[in-house]
Each structure stands twice: as C-alpha cells, then as structure tokens.
Amino acid sequence: MALPALNLLADCGFALTLAGRPWAKDLFAVYPWAVVSLPGSRIQALRDIKVKTGLLLTNSFSSALEFRLAGISATGYARDGRSWLLRNAIPVNVRDHMVEYYYRLAMALSGASPEIPRDLQLRIGVPAQLRANDLLAAQGVDAKYVVLCPVAIGFHRGKVKAWDGFARLGSELRAAGRHVVAMPGPNETATVRNALPGVTVLPESDVATFAAVLAGAQLVVANDSGSGHLAAAVGARLISVFGVTEPERTRPWGTNATLIGSSGGWPAYAEVRSAVDAALSA
Numbered sequence: 001m002a003l004p005a006l007n008l009l010a011d012c013g014f015a016l017t018l019a020g021r022p023w024a025k026d027l028f029a030v031y032p033w034a035v036v037s038l039p040g041s042r043i044q045a046l047r048d049i050k051v052k053t054g055l056l057l058t059n060s061f062s063s064a065l066e067f068r069l070a071g072i073s074a075t076g077y078a079r080d081g082r083s084w085l086l087r088n089a090i091p092v093n094v095r096d097h098m099v100e101y102y103y104r105l106a107m108a109l110s111g112a113s114p115e116i117p118r119d120l121q122l123r124i125g126v127p128a129q130l131r132a133n134d135l136l137a138a139q140g141v142d143a144k145y146v147v148l149c150p151v152a153i154g155f156h157r158g159k160v161k162a163w164d165g166f167a168r169l170g171s172e173l174r175a176a177g178r179h180v181v182a183m184p185g186p187n188e189t190a191t192v193r194n195a196l197p198g199v200t201v202l203p204e205s206d207v208a209t210f211a212a213v214l215a216g217a218q219l220v221v222a223n224d225s226g227s228g229h230l231a232a233a234v235g236a237r238l239i240s241v242f243g244v245t246e247p248e249r250t251r252p253w254g255t256n257a258t259l260i261g262s263s264g265g266w267p268a269y270a271e272v273r274s275a276v277d278a279a280l281s282a
Helices: 003-011 023-027 042-049 061-069 098-110 126-138 166-175 189-195 207-215 226-233 269-281
Strands: 017-020 034-037 053-055 073-077 088-090 146-149 180-182 219-223 238-242 257-261
Touching: 003 098, 017 042, 023 034, 023 207, 042 061, 053 098, 061 073, 073 098, 088 098, 126 207, 146 166, 146 226, 166 180, 166 269, 207 226, 219 226, 219 269, 226 238, 226 257, 238 269, 257 269
Parallel strands: 017 034, 053 073, 073 088, 146 180, 146 219, 219 238, 238 257
Antiparallel strands: none
C-alpha cells in the first residue's frame, strides 16, 4: 500500500533505497530502486546505505531511534513518543486509509501534492511471470482459474481474522467445474491444505511469483490480508471478505476490488457466493 508514495518520491526525483524485509527485493525487482534487507544489527546496515534523508513508513520508536543513530534525518509520523528523533514529525490522521497514510508522508517529504492514484499498478517482471506459468502448468491449471486465499495471520482485537467459508466455497466452485487454486506463503502449506480440501495447492514460492499467479486469475477471494492487498495491487478482480478489521483503513485499494462484510461481523455465506458468481459471470 506504500507503492503510490514510493512512485511519488521517484517522480519527484528522489533516488530511492528501500530498507526492510527480504521479500521486498523480489517484489520490487523490476523497479529501478535499490533494495536492502535489514539484518538483526540494523544500525550499521543503515549507515552502510550512505544516505542522509529517510522516510519512515513504520510507526515504532525503535525504527526512529535506529535512523537517528545511523545519521539519517527522517520524516515520519509523530507516534510512539518519537517526535524528538525525527527531523519532520507529521501529525497523524487516524481516519486515513493506509494508502493515504503513506502518501501523506511522501507529500510532506517531497512538497508535491498530486491526487492519489485509484489503482496501485504493481509491475510484474517477466521472470516472475514465467515462474508462475511453470507452477500452474505443472499442476495442469489452464488459463481460467480462481485463487482462494484463506489465511489471515493473527487476531484483531481478540477475534480471528479469517473467514470460515473458504472450504465450502472451494468445494462448490470445483463442483461447478471451476479450477480452484491456492498458493501458500512461507510455512503455510499445511494450513492451506487443511482450509481448502481438494483444491490445487501450488508450491510455496517468492512473493513476485505469487503476484503473477494472482494477476492471471479470473477472480481472487481473500480475507483482509497481505494476499488480498497484493491481488489488488496487481489489478486482479478481487472479492475481499471482512469481518473484524476496519475497511475504512485497510480495505484493498483498487477499482477491481469488491468489499463484502464489515468490521461489525462476517457476511452471510450466500452474500459472498452471490458476489463471486457475479464477478465470474462479468
């Protein structure tokens, strides 16, 4: 969801170095940005980047302290008591969607204020597309398939974030002749197989290959999860099922995404199935 913010900075002439988790290198492989995976000892790694200006998309005190100790003058939100560590501490608008939240930081750093794009338009490289094609072909999956993403890690305010209708949906779609596919994240294969009996489960791979699988689907059905946001980012037709998290802040960002449910409770199965049928017949 930070992609529009990154694109804004790049358009304004910033030479970007992205510092974060290892999967970012695969996700942004086709972009002209340096990507650095931060190890456990992050201060020296940040110093080695040799930059003076930083933008903190994270909200933690520790990340601001690490930037300060690494000699990086940072812009970030005034959260977690860290304002004194930042060169530019931005007031928080708690009503912002996360795309808007990140975009405001980029505007503060760049001084530019264009409209936020309605779609994220994450690019997919040829190598990732070829890997996706090979995985699908090895499982006998043709060009028409539906991807189900049943996993949502953790809890939100003590409630499970995963919709319980995926097994039934997968079974009914298969009975209707649809080729249904799932692709687990790291160490999620057993969880996905248990959640989707009988569905074609692809081998675990990198996030860019997963993005290519999502982009090629007729439809993606997902919880409010990283999988759903990735599907929206590549422009896949998406049904996003909410039940405990806040759509106002975390709904998938894109014109091809349909939201079902709310933070007040899960939708009825029939409502989700109706939306799925409408999307597949469109």
